[in-house]
Amino acid sequence: MITAVRKPMEEILEYVSPYKRILLVGCNECVTVCAAGGRKEVAILSSALQMALMKQGKTLEVREITLERQCDPEYVEELATEIDRVDAVVSMACGCGVQEVARRFKDRAVFPAVNTLFMGASERHGVWSERCQGCGDCLLGITGGICPVARCSKRLLNGPCGGSTGGKCEISPDVDCAWQLIWDRLKQLGLEKRYEEIISAKDWRTSRDGGPRRIVREDLE
Amino acid sequence: MEDFEPVIVAFCCHYCAYTAADMAGSMRLAYPANVKIIRVPCTGKVDVIHVMQAVQKGADGVIVAGCLEGDCHFKNGNRKAAHRVASVKRLLGEIGVEPERVEMFTLSAGMGERFAQIASEFTDRIRQLGPNLVHRRAIKTDPPGANPQAVEKGDRPT
């Protein structure tokens, strides 16, 4: 899922300081799974914001709502009944959701309450790590199911580099060397020969380098 | 402040802390009346929002009291609670509320004296810190009737 972490309170408070009434919108999908912007986190942030303002002798009215997703217009539409009762919106969704809410409600300032980080998977509850960079031309089929674009610090397609140490990346003992993982997996699958096949220079056009991307599925329209 | 009497909320787990509080009572050990006990089946049931809202609604201090490490009746509820209390402390620090107002303690069911000690030492700590200005200031400065509480979707603002 898309992972995120809550922004520092100082930053969020700066965003809401000009306003008296805000709509705090959570999302029931990715940010719920990584405990950054779901229903629970909305309640917690709401409490924190109100307390912070009460301490300054001000009041902040916080309307709380958690949508199923914020990246689909049908769900964002549910905010229409609330929007006239508030001066600004704070979204706890990933950047996609924040932008969709902003797009729909053009005359309300919309602020992000989380920093969107990466597409990743859960190692266990509470620990998530990066898995996919959305390069648009998936090569997991030839790297034993481990992605060097997302998981190698240098996104080498013919790694490992000379800094790989004890299965860990040179930048930190907390980061696995993706190519060690790939090699171990290839061995497990009896595919050692694949290692010496050179993976040629990547065509980054399918990635963000080719410009912001769009999918149009006419069969679904 | 001379006549400041702290309001302290103590989430106590049924198996250890609450029983210890009970024992303190039956041993006639005095502990401050400031401490209002809320019994929970396990401190693992206490979530971040409960502690936040306790502070928001006026508690000057919040205790979360559970079983000793390794003795939790539900295996690791007390460890989860400890992490959550740490998280609340960090968040309170970010908004300018003293993190010392919230604390996790562990003790066993038979430790009546320890409970009384925790209650009275914590009450003293909060008395030193002074009132929780989050709530008190709002009450002082806003006209009567203003209610700065969260508004759920569908509710009318009061």
Add this chain to the structure above:
Amino acid sequence: MVTESTLEKVLAAGHLAVTAECGPPRGAVPEKIREKAELLRGYADGINVTDNQTAMVRMSSLAACIFIRQMGLDPILQMVTRDRNRLAMQSDILGAYAHGIHTMLCLSGDHPHFGDHPMAANVYDLDSIQLLQTVRGMRDQGRFQGGDEILNPPKMFVGAAANPFADPFELRVARLAKKVKAGADFIQTQCIYNLEKFERWMAGVRARGLHEKVHILAGITPMKSAGMARYMKNKVPGMDVPDEVVKRMAGVPKENQAKEGIKIAIETIQRLKAVEGVKGFHIMAIEWEQKVPEIVQSAGLYPRPQL
């Protein structure tokens, strides 16, 4: 002879080659490069110029190589893929060749995490192996990586790095094989202190005949002090410094440690001369370039062949 590289000439004639290294200055100070290069005149067949080494900004390798070329010496352009995309790299290669630079080394580059700009965006459009393929394609097919024809294609003698001491060891021969397949003409290894491990790697290299497909230059770095030995042992990823070496350095009084370090370097060269497949030495005396002449002479590698 495929190129006009002096290094290629020396190796092709069957001599043991010697290359040395120069780090460009952390400012626009050409004199620093000229001073270092002058110390090496006559003692090396090629002078490597590092490329923003350890991800610290320095004068560009290309600019420094041009200064060295203008002194009538033979620079080796080091190019990392961390900071430039394939357009910029091919562009710099054209510029280098136009300035009479005929030898280059392809590397991925240390991660910016270690450097003075950890906040920078990494490029890594290509990795070192894909860069090798690109350089060979420019030279042998006369085409850019994208396919178009090149006007006066650059004929670079192209090398890569190899680290027999990085993990996993079992892959280190296979990785060399990949670099050979990608087109490396020569290899410069990470500096060698663990001779036993290096010889094990070379045995694997010879078993696959790779020593006959690529010229391997053994990396040598003289230790300045016991402190340096310890630092390299513990703090530098991919470096293998055995305890005996640290002990040997520490067993000598401080004022004699530098001399001991030079001694060890010369002994290492002598021992490696006997290893089949070692075609030369790459002496990385970083910020100690003045010692290279002594090392080259004492190791019996002076004078350099005049071809």
